[in-house]
Amino acid sequence: MLLYIARRAAAGVLLLVVISLLTFVLLSLSGQDVGRTLLGLNASDQQVAAKNAQLGVDRAVLAQYVDWLSGAVRGDLGTSWFTSEDVGTAIGNRLPVTLSIMVGVTLVTGVLAFGLGVWAGVRRGAVDRFVQVFGVAGYALPGFLVTLVLVLVFAVELGWFPAIGYIPLTDSVGGWLSTITLPIIALSIGSVAGMAQQVRSSVIEVMRQDYVRTLVSRGLPMRSVLFRHVLRNASAPALTVLGLQFVGLLGGAVLVEQIFGLPGIGAMTVAYTMRGDVPIIMGLLMVSVVGVVVINLLVDIAIGLLNPKARVA
Amino acid sequence: MSESLQVLAEPGGATASSVPAVRRGVLRRLVRNPLGLVAAVVLLVVVGGAIAAPWLTTHAPEAADLRNAFGPAGPGHPLGLDSAGRDIWSRLLFGARNTLGGAVLALVVAMALGIPAGLVAGYAGRWFDAVASWVVNLLMALPAMIVLLAARAILGPTVWALMIILGVLAAPSFFRLVRGIVVNVRHELYVDSARVSGLPPWRIIGRHVLVVVRAPIIIQISLVAGVALGLQAGLEFIGVGSSSDLPTWGGMLNEGFQFVQRDRTLMLWPGLALGLTSAALVLLGAALRDVLEDRGTDPVVRRRDRAAQRAVAPAVLDGKAERSPLLSIRSLAVSYALPDGSQREVVHDVDLDVHPGEIVGLVGESGSGKTQTAFSALGILPYGGRVSRGSILVDGQEVVGLPTASWRRLRSQVVSYVPQEPMSNLDPSFTVGHQLVEPIRAATGASRAQARARALDLLRSVEIEDPERTFRAYPHEISGGMAQRVLLAGAMSCDPRLLIADEPTTALDVTVQAEVLEVLRRLQQERGLGVLLVTHSLGVVADLCDRVVVMQDGRIVESGPVDLVLTAPREPYTRRLLAAVLDEGPPPAVAAGRAGQGER
Numbered sequence: 001m002l003l004y005i006a007r008r009a010a011a012g013v014l015l016l017v018v019i020s021l022l023t024f025v026l027l028s029l030s031g032q033d034v035g036r037t038l039l040g041l042n043a044s045d046q047q048v049a050a051k052n053a054q055l056g057v058d059r060a061v062l063a064q065y066v067d068w069l070s071g072a073v074r075g076d077l078g079t080s081w082f083t084s085e086d087v088g089t090a091i092g093n094r095l096p097v098t099l100s101i102m103v104g105v106t107l108v109t110g111v112l113a114f115g116l117g118v119w120a121g122v123r124r125g126a127v128d129r130f131v132q133v134f135g136v137a138g139y140a141l142p143g144f145l146v147t148l149v150l151v152l153v154f155a156v157e158l159g160w161f162p163a164i165g166y167i168p169l170t171d172s173v174g175g176w177l178s179t180i181t182l183p184i185i186a187l188s189i190g191s192v193a194g195m196a197q198q199v200r201s202s203v204i205e206v207m208r209q210d211y212v213r214t215l216v217s218r219g220l221p222m223r224s225v226l227f228r229h230v231l232r233n234a235s236a237p238a239l240t241v242l243g244l245q246f247v248g249l250l251g252g253a254v255l256v257e258q259i260f261g262l263p264g265i266g267a268m269t270v271a272y273t274m275r276g277d278v279p280i281i282m283g284l285l286m287v288s289v290v291g292v293v294v295i296n297l298l299v300d301i302a303i304g305l306l307n308p309k310a311r312v313a
Numbered sequence: 314m315s316e317s318l319q320v321l322a323e324p325g326g327a328t329a330s331s332v333p334a335v336r337r338g339v340l341r342r343l344v345r346n347p348l349g350l351v352a353a354v355v356l357l358v359v360v361g362g363a364i365a366a367p368w369l370t371t372h373a374p375e376a377a378d379l380r381n382a383f384g385p386a387g388p389g390h391p392l393g394l395d396s397a398g399r400d401i402w403s404r405l406l407f408g409a410r411n412t413l414g415g416a417v418l419a420l421v422v423a424m425a426l427g428i429p430a431g432l433v434a435g436y437a438g439r440w441f442d443a444v445a446s447w448v449v450n451l452l453m454a455l456p457a458m459i460v461l462l463a464a465r466a467i468l469g470p471t472v473w474a475l476m477i478i479l480g481v482l483a484a485p486s487f488f489r490l491v492r493g494i495v496v497n498v499r500h501e502l503y504v505d506s507a508r509v510s511g512l513p514p515w516r517i518i519g520r521h522v523l524v525v526v527r528a529p530i531i532i533q534i535s536l537v538a539g540v541a542l543g544l545q546a547g548l549e550f551i552g553v554g555s556s557s558d559l560p561t562w563g564g565m566l567n568e569g570f571q572f573v574q575r576d577r578t579l580m581l582w583p584g585l586a587l588g589l590t591s592a593a594l595v596l597l598g599a600a601l602r603d604v605l606e607d608r609g610t611d612p613v614v615r616r617r618d619r620a621a622q623r624a625v626a627p628a629v630l631d632g633k634a635e636r637s638p639l640l641s642i643r644s645l646a647v648s649y650a651l652p653d654g655s656q657r658e659v660v661h662d663v664d665l666d667v668h669p670g671e672i673v674g675l676v677g678e679s680g681s682g683k684t685q686t687a688f689s690a691l692g693i694l695p696y697g698g699r700v701s702r703g704s705i706l707v708d709g710q711e712v713v714g715l716p717t718a719s720w721r722r723l724r725s726q727v728v729s730y731v732p733q734e735p736m737s738n739l740d741p742s743f744t745v746g747h748q749l750v751e752p753i754r755a756a757t758g759a760s761r762a763q764a765r766a767r768a769l770d771l772l773r774s775v776e777i778e779d780p781e782r783t784f785r786a787y788p789h790e791i792s793g794g795m796a797q798r799v800l801l802a803g804a805m806s807c808d809p810r811l812l813i814a815d816e817p818t819t820a821l822d823v824t825v826q827a828e829v830l831e832v833l834r835r836l837q838q839e840r841g842l843g844v845l846l847v848t849h850s851l852g853v854v855a856d857l858c859d860r861v862v863v864m865q866d867g868r869i870v871e872s873g874p875v876d877l878v879l880t881a882p883r884e885p886y887t888r889r890l891l892a893a894v895l896d897e898g899p900p901p902a903v904a905a906g907r908a909g910q911g912e913r
Contacts, residue, residue, distance in 0.1 A: 015454055027467060124696075139536075140595035142543030144550055145588055148570060148580065156573060210737040213693050218752035218803060219725025222717060228751075232742050244453070251458030251544070258551050259570070269462050270551055276466040285463055292454045307742055308787045 001304060008300045012293040019289055020072070020282065021065060027278050028061045034081055037276075055081060068282065077286070078279035080272075087283040090268070095287070097166055097264035098253055100176070102291075104184040105249060109191045109242070114231075116192070117199025117238070121207065122226065131196050138193020144255040147186040151259060154182060164261035183256045190252070191245045198241040202234035209233070236303045243299040250288050342604045349600025355593035359586070363409035372400035374407040374560040383576050395568060395579055405582055408560035412549070412587075415476040415561075416541040422480025423537060427487025428530065434488070435495025436518060442492075449485040457482045457544060465553050472548065472561075479544060483537055490533050494526050528605035535598035539591050546587050562587045637666035638709050639811050639843045640690060640728075646702035647685045647694065647867075658701065660685045660867045665845075669810065672837060672844040674854035674875070676890065677864035683847045686864070687813050690845065691730050692720045707811065725756030729809035731833075733816040735796035739788035745799050746784035753806050771802035775832050794825035801832060805840075812837070815847045830857060851890060855879055863887050 035051035036043070043051075052058045056067065071078060077087035120131035155163035161182045167175030206212065207230060215225050254266035261267070265284060272280040343349045362369065377399050386393040391402045434442040460482065461475050468474045498504055498521065507517050549563025550570075562583040569580030636643070647660035660682040667673045675683045688694045690705055692712060705712045708727045712720070732738040740748060749768035753759055759767065765784075772780035775798040783791060783799065791799070797817065804812060817833065818826040834857060837844055846858060854861050854875060861879070862872040863886065871884040882888045 015451055018451060019455065023463065027463070029467065136595055136599055137592070140539065140592035141588055142546055142591055144543075144547050145566075145584055145591075148566065148584065152573065152577075152580070208695070210732060210734055211740045213695075214730065214732050214738045214800070214803075215740065215748075215752075217691050217693050217724055217730035218755075219721050219723075219807060220752055220755050221721060224751070224755065229740050229743070233740065247453065247456050250456035251547075254458045254462070255547050255551060266458075269459055270553065273462040273466040274553070278466075281463045281466055285459060288456045288459050289454055292456065296454070309741055309789050 004304050005297075005301055008297055012297055016286070016289060016293060017069075020069065020286060023282060023285055024065045024068060025061055027281060028057075028064070034278075038081065068279075072286065077283040080277055080280050082272075082275055082277050087279050090280065091265060091283050091287055094263055094265045094268050096168070097262050098257070098266060100169070100180050101183050101187065101253060101256070101262075101264065102246075102249060104180060105187045105191060106242070106246070108184060108188040109195055109245070112188070112192045113195035113199055114235075114238070116196040118203055118226075118231065118234075120196070120200045121203025121234075122230075128200070131200055135193045135197035135200075138190045141190075143187065143190050143252045144259065146189055147183075147256055147259050150182055150186050166260075166262045166264075179260075179262070183260050183262065186256055187249060187252050191249060194245060195238060195241050199234065199238045202237045203230060206230045206233045232306055236307050239299045239302055239306075243296045246295045247292050250291065343600060346600045346604060348596050349604065352593040352597040352600060355589055356597065359409060359590050359593075360413065362406050363413055366403075366406035366410060370400065370403035370406055372403045374399065374404045376400070383572075393578060395565070401565075401579070401582055404560040404565060405562075405586055408562050408565060408583065409586065411472075411559060412542065412545055412562045413590075415472055415545040416538055418473060418476040419480040419483060419541040419545070420534065420538050422477050423483035423487055423541075424530075424534070426481060427484035428491050428526075430484070431488040431491025432495055432518060432522065432526075435492040436499055436514065436522065438496075445488065446492075449488050452482055452485050455482060458547070461544075461548060462553060472545070475548060475553075476541075476545065479541060483541065486537055487530070487533060490529055491526050494529060495522055498522055498525050528601075531605065532598050532602045535594045535601060539594035539598070542587070542591050542594065636706060637668045637843075639669050639707075640665075640667040640845065641706040642666070642686070642690065642703070643705075644703040645686065645689060645700065645705060647682070647689055648699060648701035650697045650699075656701065658867070660689070663703070663864075663867075663869055665862055665869070665872075667811065667843045667845050669843045670837075670841045671860065672846055672858045674858035674861040675845060675847045675864065676849060676851060676854055676861060678849060678890075681864040682867035683864050684815055685867075687815050687845060687847045691724070691728060691813055693730070725752065725807045727809060728811040728813065729804040729807055731797075731800055731804045731812060731814040731817045734820050735793050735800055736788065736820075738800055739796055741788050743787075744784070745786050745788065745791065749784075749799070749803055749806060752803065756807050767806070768802075771805055772799070774805065774836070775799070775802045776828075777802075794821055794829065797821060797825075797829050798832065801829070801836070805836060808840075810841075810843060812842050812844045813847075814844060816849065817846070818853065819849070833857070851879065863890070 033048065033052075034055060034057050035048035039047055039051055049058070056064060068078060075088065077091070079086055080090065083090075116127075116131050116134075120128040151163055154160050161178055166179050169176040212225060212230060215229055216222070250266075253264065254269055256262070257264040257266035258270055265287065268280075269284050272284070343353065378394065381394050383394060393401055395401055395404065430445050434445045457479060461478060464475060464478050501521075504517060504521050507521060512520075546561070546563035546566070549561040550567045552564070552567055565583035566580060566587070569576075569583065572579055642663055642665040645660060645663040645665075646658050648656045648658045651657055663682070663686050665673070665675070665686070675686065677683045685694070685698070688698075689700050690707065690712075692715065694700070700713050703713065707723055710719075710723065712723065715723075739745065743751075746765070746768055749771065750761070750764040753764040753767055754761070757764075769780045769784060772783055777783050777795065777798055783795065788796060797820075801817070804814075814833070818829050821829060830853065833844075836842065846853070848854060858875050860873065861875050863870050863878070863884065865886050871878060871882065871887050878887060879891065882891060
């Protein structure tokens, strides 16, 4: 098991390094003259060259990358070209907003999707049809469109929630809840829909397995068959889907933060990428990929714990 | 949220065996599917509107008329004017061109990369598969929206280039789909034989492989198109796409959102267009899946039938011999619900008795209803199946329509089951020991230690060499023969008086078969079990059974003591079964019986 985790973690680190290298090289291909952009057209060529040298962008791309990487592994993601903020601090300030939403969505999705999926898979009938229709509908509508409708109805028309803005948890718990509830609902609809479908079909699949029939024939109570054996075997594929959805959720967070005016890293991405601020872009991409890698590692570990065969593979 | 790029046509579905080729008449069947028809019509209207935009509009989409900003609908402006006094109808139609065009571009790139790569990786494997799969994993770890925003920083506000990148990011969904199916197909016998007969790879791919992946790809296209459309509109909505003059649905939504307090209709039209198109794509995908994959819909199990299950009156059984106190089946019929709501009866009027200490063989070819009969006596018919008539007494108790709780008591005290496939009947996620201990504890309320000691005893009783090790092992760590002994031990865990064994040796090697049967015989004699042994092997029957019941097409055609039925079968069907066995060499008992006859 430890070896299995170690291998997964190593694969994740390798992935991070490759993605960071690729991104760094690609970003440097843009050919923008940073010094000129920063100092404006009135600056002399010498001033521009000096600025570029100060930022270190006059050197070979690989040398710049090695510098960046050695900083990054020590937790120093560099300084923004345009605002001179420390990248780590800038992202750190906004991360709690995005994390609040992501954690909320993951919890809501996990609970609702498993509940609905198991219910539909076991009971079939009307619940099953609802989950299937809901699954298609949740997939069918672009998330940000659903978000817009939610804003219109619950914030603009009914006024139950503020339409925009964010109140930190440390300021007021109620305020925090009121500002993140609607974003979480908006993001959860699609992910619950997708994952409930997956849980449903895994549950039906497992219920058809011979060993379930045999366990029933041994006189085990239905609830232990269901909650111990069926659920355990059905959760591996469902967790895989949860891992994949997390990647999509990051994209969804960008739109949702933009719509609700939440100061998270999604909105930050939109703002800073417009200007081509390479250190910030690198930092944001790395943070989100680290998030993906960590989630996938957790999913892998969970699957390894649930399914002894996976540990060998 | 549907921004997730890694959509799969069917989670875990679409395997080679279940995917028939795209058949003729798909269009006709699609049209007959109401959802499919509606979706197709919506898409046709949208695409038609986009193409015919110049002829359907009277104003250029960029033509601004600030004096008439937010103007109402009227002649020339069927949907009114937007915040800059531009014609909404015109912007909607021309916007369809840009929005759909972007999605199509992403789709084409994704297919051009993902499908060939998936074919080669799945078919040839080796290093290409390793490299491609790694690249795909890398792409899948990238959050599309953030990468697109970063790309915009380099490329500037050009939505077409961004759509190409989106295509690259979406390629894995095609790659994984195609590769998965091709890997399955490659191991099919017909592909092997094509390869052995010297057909070049591209011919094999064209002939056998493409046919299989075609349908799933078509379904996948509609799903990925929906996601691409959503992402395209999303990018335009946050304003990272093109300049604001160029009409796109996402851009129009953005504008509408800014002026939402002033005029709701600004958001209504592009939202409706985007929502309808997107929904139509996904619904079309769902409809295509139903049509192309011929997916059997679920059987319709009506509430009435479920209730009927309980209400089946035990038939009044006159004179059909005395009923056995252990297992007695009379006039049994088993029916299955079909997708169209009708019922099909697969077992008709079966009478059968198993007395204590007796082994009864139930023989017949596959599909003769023997397993269905056995399952009825255990109450474990699969979903959709039910006892539709007759009576089954287990231990003197009527079990047709028995509530689950009473079934549990019977299963953990009286009757027990030995299945056919040893490996698939053990839960892969739990150790062998756990799967033995759990039922023991549920049945007897024994402590963990007691149940463990009992389980080890059971493993010893089925002649497993190292019970401790087997106890700790996971199912994938033991052999098939060992697994069948474990299942036998599991069946013995509740000290049953009736054992129902469904082809307990069919899946095993010949030598292992003999050993397992020997264990079964010994246990039966030691404990005086009554056994219902379902098998298609008359050799096993001759070897082990006291009486035999022969089934064909869901009916009993002959039954009686083994020596009688096997030596002097009355029914032609039984004779045919016997002849089939004799071709393979006579089982000892039959040979002995014949020798005896000869002497007379």
